[in-house]
Amino acid sequence: MSTETIAVTGKVLGALLYFPPDSPQVSPLIQWLQEGAWKSEWPYLTAESAAEIEALLQQSLAEEESCEEAFQRLFVGPYALPAPPWGSVYLDKESVLFGDSTLKLREWMRQRGIEPQLAQAEPEDHIGLMLMMASWLAENDAQHLDAFLAEHLLPWSSRYLALLELGAIHPFYRAVARLAQTTLEGWQPLCSLAVVEQELYR
Numbered sequence: 001m002s003t004e005t006i007a008v009t010g011k012v013l014g015a016l017l018y019f020p021p022d023s024p025q026v027s028p029l030i031q032w033l034q035e036g037a038w039k040s041e042w043p044y045l046t047a048e049s050a051a052e053i054e055a056l057l058q059q060s061l062a063e064e065e066s067c068e069e070a071f072q073r074l075f076v077g078p079y080a081l082p083a084p085p086w087g088s089v090y091l092d093k094e095s096v097l098f099g100d101s102t103l104k105l106r107e108w109m110r111q112r113g114i115e116p117q118l119a120q121a122e123p124e125d126h127i128g129l130m131l132m133m134a135s136w137l138a139e140n141d142a143q144h145l146d147a148f149l150a151e152h153l154l155p156w157s158s159r160y161l162a163l164l165e166l167g168a169i170h171p172f173y174r175a176v177a178r179l180a181q182t183t184l185e186g187w188q189p190l191c192s193l194a195v196v197e198q199e200l201y202r
Contacts, residue, residue: 010135018128044186056175070170082167087125
C-alpha cells in the first residue's frame with residue numbers, strides 16, 4: 001500500500017470536511033485549491049476529473065453563498081443536513097448518532113491503543129475525523145490501515161460523498177465531495193483486504 005499518498009490526501013480531505021472554511025487548518029487549503037496548483041500534485045485524477053473539479057472550484061469564487069455559510073448548512077445545522085457526515089447514520093438501521101457501528105469503531109481503536117484527540121464529545125465516525133485517522137494510521141501505524149479502511153471507512157464513504165455532492169449546492173463542497181470520491185476510489189485498490197459489504201440505511 002502506498003501509505004505516503006494516503007497520509008497526504010487523507011489529511012487534506014479530512015480537514016476540508018471537518019474544520020470550518022475560515023479556520024487556520026482550512027483557509028490556506030481553500031486558497032491552494034482555488035489557485036489550481038493542486039492539479040499537478042494530487043494523485044488518482046484523470047484529466048477529465050481534474051477539469052470537472054477545477055470548474056467547480058472556479059464557480060465557487062463567484063458564488064453568492066459563502067463557503068462559511070455552506071459549511072454551516074452542510075455540517076452544523078440548525079436544519080436537517082442533506083448528507084449527515086457520521087458513519088452510523090448510514091450503517092445503523094435507526095440512522096442514529098453513536099450507533100452500533102460507532103461503538104465498534106471505538107472498540108477497534110481502544111484495542112489498538114488509539115485515542116483520538118477530540119475537542120468535544122462527538123462521534124468518532126465523522127467523515128473528516130476518519131479521513132484524518134486514515135492519514136494518521138498511514139504515517140504511524142500502517143499495519144492497521146487496511147482493516148480500518150475495509151471495515152470502517154470504505155463501506156459507507158461512497159454513499160455519503162454521493163449525497164454530499166448531490167445536496168451541497170455550493171460548488172466548492174461539490175468539488176470537495178468529488179475530489180474525495182475520486183481519491184477514495186484510488187485508495188481502494190491499495191487496500192489488501194476486501195471492503196466489508198454492509199447494508200446502508202440512507
